[in-house]
Amino acid sequence: MKITGTSSYIEIEWGDRVVFVEGEMVVGGFVAYKSSMRWKEPFENEELGATQKDKIIQAVIDKTKASYMIITFE
DSSP, rough: EEEEEEESEEEEEETTEEEEEEEEEEEEEEOOGGGOOETTTSSOOOOOOOOHHHHHHHHHHHTTTTTSSSEEEO
């Protein structure tokens, strides 16, 4: 899993797809808005289900919890 982004969004590589998540950079990390999670092209018309969102969120939290850039979701 690779996580990239800017001060207003992150992109999470998940298998052969990329998840786009809006949010904002804060001191020590990034607050991601769970409601904005969606697949990027060419899968943008496919739904990102709640179970899959939860798996992705947990993986991101686990990966970043010990880093200088902690990602949290709300």
